[in-house]
Amino acid sequence: MVDGIFFHRRLGRLAFILVAMLAGESVHAQVQATLSMSKKEYIAHEPVVATVTLTNNAGRDLLIHADERTTLNWLDFEIKNSRGTSLSPLAAMNFGPVRIPAGRSIAKSVDLTGAFRVTEPGRFRCKAVVRLPEGGGNFVTNTTYFSVTLGRQVYSQRVGDPGRGDVREYRLSIHKTPQKSSLYVHLVDIRTGRTMQAFRLGDVITSKAPKATVDRVNNLHVLFLAAPNIYAHGTVTPAGKHLGTKYYNPAAGRKPALATFQNGDVVISGGISYDPKAEQQNRARLRKLSERPRMTFR
Incomplete structure (x- = not known):
């Protein structure tokens, strides 16, 4: 009898985890994210503007915000130079919550010069990481390339x-x-x-x-x-x-x-x-x- 109770409890927990995972994967699959740069070549020290566009195909409104448990931002960027070395952030980027109506898209533009050392001449590649709240998972956008010249x-x-x-x-x-x-x-x-x-x-x-x-x-x-x-x-x-x-x-x-x-x-x-x-x-x-x-x- 006791074994049966424990079995049903474990089965219930597994079912809950499975439903949560499927829900997260469902939202993940139905939110599309793309990254674009304002142009391909920049003069040193001018604003290097990246735009992340999120499209909500989940069939319901979505609220994307920072994870309160880890204080991680819902949006981050990964930038590498021509040698493949990742650039460390110079300053923290804080983004407020955004609401995406069902079937709509929103665009977030960010000047990367305030957070990364992209003011020196060279070639760079960039991608954005979007974190969905409540166990929705993380996903990475496409990679874009840009160069900086004097x-x-x-x-x-x-x-x-x-x-x-x-x-x-x-x-x-x-x-x-x-x-x-x-x-x-x-x-x-x-x-x-x-x-x-x-x-x-x-x-x-x-x-x-x-x-x-x-x-x-x-x-x-x-x-x-x-x-x-x-x-x-x-x-x-x-x-x-x-x-x-x-x-x-x-x-x-x-x-x-x-x-x-x-x-x-x-x-x-x-x-x-x-x-x-x-x-x-x-x-x-x-x-x-x-x-x-x-x-x-x-």
């Missing part, structure tokens, strides 16, 4: 007061791909050697070298050929803030140039203001008019 530096200028220890350096570099060339700005803290900001100013035609100078408040002004007969003027502050980019067409018999007044202000001379968005909207409007059916009068 680009070709074409300009540098230090600004600030050495006596106060706030000297910073603007650096311009050009990154070429088979499709196009891009102009980048880096802002470096000279005292610490840390890159404070790195971002893309825009497409550049390299047949004409970019021109740059600083104004009386140490803002960086960059003038470059963005497209045939279209010049771009970008401005960056010593804090690394991009104040925007304006565009110009050449004036009659002249070409846009950076001009510095005696008070230190920097302006564009020899250029006519040009709005590429307005031009694009005008072309779209003309295209719609041309697509209208011809009217026939009898």
Whole structure:
């Protein structure tokens, strides 16, 4: 009699474990995860953005969150360099819970530069690990590849007061791909050697070298050929803030140039203001008019 009771208890426990495992496998099989990068090549120190997309095919809403028992995040990344060495996290990544409605997808984008040393030149491969709560299991996404390069530096200028220890350096570099060339700005803290900001100013035609100078408040002004007969003027502050980019067409018999007044202000001379968005909207409007059916009068 006692043996029978123990047998039934064991059978009940095994059945419970089996049901839990099957439920976990069911959820695991019905949640699809993919990993993508914002692009394949990055300039050193610019944001390396990875996006994990989760699709819920479980037939019910899912809440994914950190495991309270182990404090493990529901999302982690595994990154290896070209030698196959895994990169250790520089800082912990904390992700809040996410709810995925049945039949829907959600995307989570993460800047990996804050958590891994992916600011140095090289090739890397990355995959994400997703942990489902309540024994739902772990699974790994596809592997994606990306590279980091320095680009070709074409300009540098230090600004600030050495006596106060706030000297910073603007650096311009050009990154070429088979499709196009891009102009980048880096802002470096000279005292610490840390890159404070790195971002893309825009497409550049390299047949004409970019021109740059600083104004009386140490803002960086960059003038470059963005497209045939279209010049771009970008401005960056010593804090690394991009104040925007304006565009110009050449004036009659002249070409846009950076001009510095005696008070230190920097302006564009020899250029006519040009709005590429307005031009694009005008072309779209003309295209719609041309697509209208011809009217026939009898």
